[in-house]
Amino acid sequence: MVLTPTAVFAEEDKNLYELSYENIQKEMKNRSPAVESMWERVYDLSSNLDTSKLKESLEKIDGEIMEAVVLRGTYEELSGNTGDDNNKKGNTGDSGASENGLLGDGGEENGSSGGNGEQTIAPDGYYAMMVSAYEAIIANLTMTKMSLEANIEALEAQRDNLWKSYLQVEQSETQIIQGVQSLFLSYFNLLEQRGSLADAVEIMESQLKVSKISESLGLGTSYDTLKLEIQLKEQKRTLNDIDKTLEDMIGSINLMLGQDYDVNLTLLEAKAMKKSLIRNIDYDEDLEEALKLSYDVRLADKNNDREQAERQFTFAFHQAYQNLKDKLKALELAEEKLEYEKIFYDLNELKHSLGLMSKLEFEGNSLTYQN
Numbered sequence: 224m225v226l227t228p229t230a231v232f233a234e235e236d237k238n239l240y241e242l243s244y245e246n247i248q249k250e251m252k253n254r255s256p257a258v259e260s261m262w263e264r265v266y267d268l269s270s271n272l273d274t275s276k277l278k279e280s281l282e283k284i285d286g287e288i289m290e291a292v293v294l295r296g297t298y299e300e301l302s303g304n305t306g307d308d309n310n311k312k313g314n315t316g317d318s319g320a321s322e323n324g325l326l327g328d329g330g331e332e333n334g335s336s337g338g339n340g341e342q343t344i345a346p347d348g349y350y351a352m353m354v355s356a357y358e359a360i361i362a363n364l365t366m367t368k369m370s371l372e373a374n375i376e377a378l379e380a381q382r383d384n385l386w387k388s389y390l391q392v393e394q395s396e397t398q399i400i401q402g403v404q405s406l407f408l409s410y411f412n413l414l415e416q417r418g419s420l421a422d423a424v425e426i427m428e429s430q431l432k433v434s435k436i437s438e439s440l441g442l443g444t445s446y447d448t449l450k451l452e453i454q455l456k457e458q459k460r461t462l463n464d465i466d467k468t469l470e471d472m473i474g475s476i477n478l479m480l481g482q483d484y485d486v487n488l489t490l491l492e493a494k495a496m497k498k499s500l501i502r503n504i505d506y507d508e509d510l511e512e513a514l515k516l517s518y519d520v521r522l523a524d525k526n527n528d529r530e531q532a533e534r535q536f537t538f539a540f541h542q543a544y545q546n547l548k549d550k551l552k553a554l555e556l557a558e559e560k561l562e563y564e565k566i567f568y569d570l571n572e573l574k575h576s577l578g579l580m581s582k583l584e585f586e587g588n589s590l591t592y593q594n
Contacts, residue, residue: 238482244407244493251400254481258399261392265385272382274375281371288364295357302350387522394518403479410472410490417465424458426586431455433583501551510540 239250251258431451437443474484482488514520517536523529571588574580580588 238486239480240487241489241491242407242476242480243491244404247404247407248400250480251403252396255399255479256481257479258396259481261395265388265392268388269382269385272378272385274378274382277371277375277378281368281375284364284368284371288361288368291357291361291364295354295361298350298353298357302354390518390522394522397518399479403476406472406476407490408493410469410476411492413465413469413472417462417469420458420462420465424455424462426583427451427455427458429583429586498551498554501547504544504547506544510537513540 239254242250431448434443434448434451438445438448473488473490476490477484477486477488480488514533514536517532520529520532520536523532567588571580571585575582575585
């Protein structure tokens with residue numbers, strides 16, 4: 224027995240394990256189930272508004288109506304000719320002819336003396352009946368045509384407004400991406416707070432050790448030690464809460480990227496925006512460009528609605544611009560304060576190196592600068 228080796232291919236790992244702020248938009252467009260679902264719905268709507276098959280049916284109905292009109296005209300003409308012939312003939316048949324002048328098979332007069340031959344509809348009656356039948360067919364086809372035309376008109380009207388559906392999906396997609404971007408930045412803000420708190424906990428642990436030594440030497444009280452222990456527990460609990468929140472943030476981003484919440488995703492710290500870029504913002508030029516790109520402005524149909532949308536967007540843009548300027552001023556003030564803290568830190572470091580300040584005191588005084 225010959226055993227043929229079977230190639231075993233591992234399932235391709237499509238998970239994302241690193242995410243930078245700059246790549247959020249691209250990854251969300253490619254991976255987000257919410258974004259994919261929205262676009263699928265609008266594409267389905269687009270395909271449902273296709274009128275090509277309805278127009279094909281309409282062409283067929285037009286052909287059937289024309290054919291019915293021609294046949295109706297033919298039977299009208301035949302009916303008229305038969306009536307004229309009968310008027311010319313009169314009742315010149317044999318004594319055994321039918322009183323009603325009906326014709327038998329083969330178009331021969333039913334002239335049997337008994338008058339018991341099988342009666343059929345005379346040609347003029349038959350033709351008149353066919354004219355009525357085709358008139359009914361034409362009426363039904365015309366009603367069907369009108370219904371189809373109304374459906375086509377309604378679908379084309381919806382298709383004319385389909386651009387709005389696309390724009391609304393694009394707007395929703397942008398809002399989802401912005402939500403992930405905001406969560407991404409919040410993660411690093413919270414991570415920074417955690418770092419400061421972890422430093423404070425480390426110093427507090429050192430203070431607790433000193434407090435216990437002081438208490439054992441009779442230089443401190445149990446109250447001071449107990450107070451530090453309680454504060455330390457509270458800070459550690461806060462650290463645990465922050466760690467849980469950070470974990471939940473990663474889980475939320477994983478889910479929005481279409482992967483399991485517990486995928487080991489690493490967020491790469493965003494690059495700081497250059498202050499020169501903020502200072503060089505041209506308010507009027509940027510506002511003009513932003514108005515062109517605003518979804519609310521573009522979706523506004525009527526002139527009054529559009530003007531109001533432009534007013535609201537301009538106000539929101541102005542607020543965002545002022546907020547950015549205020550934050551820039553706050554950053555510059557923080558940088559000035561940091562320079563002062565650096566001088567204070569260097570002085571404390573010198574005292575510590577000369578033995579004029581304990582390590583514990585130095586670490587406590589340095590905490591503000593390090594944060």
